[in-house]
Amino acid sequence: DTGVSQDPRHKITKRGQNVTFRCDPISEHNRLYWYRQTLGQGPEFLTYFQNEAQLEKSRLLSDRFSAERPKGSFSTLEIQRTEQGDSAMYLCASSFGLAVADTQYFGPGTRLTVL
Amino acid sequence: AQRVTQPEKLLSVFKGAPVELKCNYSYSGSPELFWYVQYSRQRLQLLLRHISRESIKGFTADLNKGETSFHLKKPFAQEEDSAMYYCALSGSRDDKIIFGKGTRLHILP
Numbered sequence: 638d639t640g641v642s643q644d645p646r647h648k649i650t651k652r653g654q655n656v657t658f659r660c661d662p663i664s665e666h667n668r669l670y671w672y673r674q675t676l677g678q679g680p681e682f683l684t685y686f687q688n689e690a691q692l693e694k695s696r697l698l699s700d701r702f703s704a705e706r707p708k709g710s711f712s713t714l715e716i717q718r719t720e721q722g723d724s725a726m727y728l729c730a731s732s733f734g735l736a737v738a739d740t741q742y743f744g745p746g747t748r749l750t751v752l
Numbered sequence: 753a754q755r756v757t758q759p760e761k762l763l764s765v766f767k768g769a770p771v772e773l774k775c776n777y778s779y780s781g782s783p784e785l786f787w788y789v790q791y792s793r794q795r796l797q798l799l800l801r802h803i804s805r806e807s808i809k810g811f812t813a814d815l816n817k818g819e820t821s822f823h824l825k826k827p828f829a830q831e832e833d834s835a836m837y838y839c840a841l842s843g844s845r846d847d848k849i850i851f852g853k854g855t856r857l858h859i860l861p
Binding site for chain 2: 640641670677678679680681682685692693695730737738740741742743744745746
């Protein structure tokens with residue numbers, strides 16, 4: 638197992654386009670988290686899944702954002718009608734257990750640039 | 753409101769000198785505190801957490817509830833300690849981690 642993977646690593650898109658990112662967690666990790674990180678900031682929580690259930694969403698996650706984890710394995714994060722303010726690094730993390738304090742293992746991130 | 757404050761954006765320390773990265777938090781309740789680290793071109797990873805009371809790579813951090821602080825310390829800096837360090841907290845009833853803005857530690861030769 639090579640750890641958490643994310644695809645693509647970089648995405649450049651024009652304002653108004655839709656984009657989708659994928660995260661493959663470490664096998665058998667039941668929790669999967671999405672974060673957004675902008676320049677000069679720490680990661681900001683967006684949402685998380687326990688198995689296939691999305692249990693919490695941040696207020697940062699506007700109605701243009703949607704995340705899924707259909708079979709409790711990989712997850713996708715879709716942004717519709719992208720805006721320049723969506724430009725950021727999108728990080729995925731996974732963990733095994735039932736507590737947020739369980740060690741989260743991060744992926745390399747997807748850097749989104751909206752022109 | 754839950755908040756993590758790292759007052760220093762950049763900290764430069766000579767090799768062999770002591771290191772202290774400051775972290776203050778705001779949380780009404782009993783938080784769990786963490787330090788995460790990101791080395792150049794590597795992923796964000798957990799360095800240590802206060803409940804483990806462990807020393808990782810020579811780093812320690814003590815939770816001071818009176819001062820609401822969780823400073824990261826190392827007695828003798830090494831060049832390989834150069835990285836971005838994030839302090840973070842989660843609450844006992846929360847399912848999310850709140851990160852500070854990070855401090856870049858630069859170890860001078």
